[in-house]
Amino acid sequence: MKLLLPLILTGTVLATGVSLVPPYSPDEALPGGKTTTIDAGQNAFSLPAANLNDQQRTTFVIGNSFFKKNWVEAPASTTARDGLGPHFIARSCGACHALDGRGAPPSFENGLQTEQPLALLIRLSIPGTDAHGGPVGEPVYGGQFNNDAIPDVKPEGQVQIRYQEISGQFADGERYSLLKPSYQLTELGYGAMHPQTMLSPRIAPQMIGLGLLEAIKESDILANAQRQAATGGDIKGRPNRVWDAYAGKMVIGRYGWKANTGSVAHQSAGAFLGDIGITSRRFPHEECTKAQTDCRKAPSGGKLEIADHLMESVIFYSRTLAVPAARHQDDPKVRRGREVFHQAQCASCHVPSYTTGSFKAVPQLGQQTIYPYTDLLLHDMGEGLADGRPDYAAGGRDWKTPPLWGLGLVPTVNKHSRYLHDGRARNLMEAVLWHGGEAEASKQHVLKLSRTDRENLTRFLQSL
16 A cells, blocks of 8 residues: 555635645645554554553453443443443443444345434434533433333334435536435333434444544634634634533534533543443433433443443543555546545645644544545534534534544444434535535535546545
8 A cells, every 4th residue: 555645735715716735745645643653544544642661551451342342231230331321222332333443324125224323323302402502311211312211111213214316417418316314203111202302323433543633722713713704705613612511611512413422531432321221420320211211210330331441441442543644646637536626625624734732641642644525613514414403502503523433434433424413414525515504505506517527536535
């Protein structure tokens, strides 16, 4: 594998609207800087940062174990891993993030849903905000819909997904189709929901580079918003500010599809509780509502179902999963695709590069030149992608710009090519064509491309 890879900085825009494509640099070959690993196989998302020391690698292995192995219901002889549920979606973190990768919607056969979603969860809320300005959970079912439960506890219900096909065509006449999903919650275990309940589907993203994103300086994120506002165009990203249970204060959101979580620690502990039902020091109470009497009577795995030192190992593991090296960057088609990416102004939001600041939790993640392709800001993506559900400062049409690193390895790692926040896009071009709102002009640019340049753009995205 050749590692010649060009540097992409945020493109400048002339008064005529023509984008200046930044020059190449070999640094782009290592999108995680010195943390990058060179593996393009099925384990590409599961390796530790390349510059960890031996002691850190031991912590990584322990964290990996508690991330990937199943939890069991209490009481059990395996006391370090009991406490599953009472309600849950999965029995382990790795069940949703298979091989530390990206989840997919449930399978369909002959138009019929064949299984319940595992790596696709449904957020729930009603109008209003909590004490920190975040969403208010549905009174009976809470903030997340859980379709599984331990024995003697009722699951909250089932998730049914239907797809509507939307057809369109490129300027050269080639046709395409998109799948628009709709969601219905059925077989409700505890009665009807609040009439104003809002739903938001969220697919499990790949885990790579999370600590590097946390090490990006806040000033750089705010500078992205200031730059976009100063251009006077449609693109005007905004940071989300969210409550962080570990910091004990409001911080800039960096994780989640609406940037509704501010740290890897909060994201990890919150997912243990919400997805598996495992309590920890920052999230010590089971998510059983007053109406869920069977849930509240269920046995516990202890006051804290995951010990502090084990939670810290999982957090460390999640922070230090390495970004794999980019590929095929000496391919002329990939280089042309990079030009198209900038000319379509994709880099305005998918900001290519940063130099991370100091990072006390894992010093090796600091002072790295990285290429995540995100501004970590919220953008109005139009009605086509809207979920209608606010989340702190995020509105019903807002989504965070997701990082693009590792995008092309999802089919290798996870054996599928489903993208966007709910996995509706069946390939990368469909993901581009769902862009609207602030990104409408970029989508229109892509619709007018020749078939060759559309393929070049896809090749570039697959190289990341």
